[in-house]
Amino acid sequence: MPKLKIALIDDDPERADFTKASLLQHDFDVVACLMIDHLNMGYLQQIKADVILLDMDHPHRDIIESCVSQFDLPTVLFTKNSSQDTIRNAIDAGVTAYIVDGIDPTRLNSILEISIEQYKKHKKLLNDLAETKCKLADRKDIEKAKVLLIQMHALTEEQAFSLLRKNAMSHRMTMGEMARRLLDAQALLQSQFKE
Numbered sequence: 001m002p003k004l005k006i007a008l009i010d011d012d013p014e015r016a017d018f019t020k021a022s023l024l025q026h027d028f029d030v031v032a033c034l035m036i037d038h039l040n041m042g043y044l045q046q047i048k049a050d051v052i053l054l055d056m057d058h059p060h061r062d063i064i065e066s067c068v069s070q071f072d073l074p075t076v077l078f079t080k081n082s083s084q085d086t087i088r089n090a091i092d093a094g095v096t097a098y099i100v101d102g103i104d105p106t107r108l109n110s111i112l113e114i115s116i117e118q119y120k121k122h123k124k125l126l127n128d129l130a131e132t133k134c135k136l137a138d139r140k141d142i143e144k145a146k147v148l149l150i151q152m153h154a155l156t157e158e159q160a161f162s163l164l165r166k167n168a169m170s171h172r173m174t175m176g177e178m179a180r181r182l183l184d185a186q187a188l189l190q191s192q193f194k195e
Helices: 015-024 041-046 061-071 085-093 105-153 157-170 175-195
Strands: 003-010 031-033 052-056 075-079 097-100
Touching: 003 015, 015 031, 015 052, 015 105, 052 061, 052 105, 061 075, 061 085, 075 105, 085 097, 097 105, 105 157, 105 175, 157 175
Parallel strands: 003 031, 003 052, 052 075, 075 097
Antiparallel strands: none
């Protein structure tokens, strides 16, 4: 199995150097070691990291959110701060794991594996939720489009559904997209007649 590529982000230069050396000594691949106050997001995006390790004495939600949103990677936060509000804010900001302790390279592999699996699970849940919302919206729009076709052309529900499906297939789009096109066209026509 290839080594995980780690981007280390710290707010203490001496600790960062020590942590990087310790990680390298324990056979980790540290592809970046950056200071929070000199964080160059463009540079970090070019680095192909698998996971971000944030080591911060005073975790700031905006910095955490920035890292999480920019990189879409598992983000593990190491800190000595055990305040419940800080933990809650960090989790709300999107950290995958919050470790109240220094980085211990002998335990890091299992922490990273668990964090990556948690991250994958969370991403799958988000994707499933988005897909379900999309399907529900499609159903709603398809029902509205069927009602519109029934009213305009005196069709049965089955005929309206078949017509919608046939047009969606011939235009190589989903039924939801076709329904939205029909509803948008109807809204446009109604607004034209009102003027």
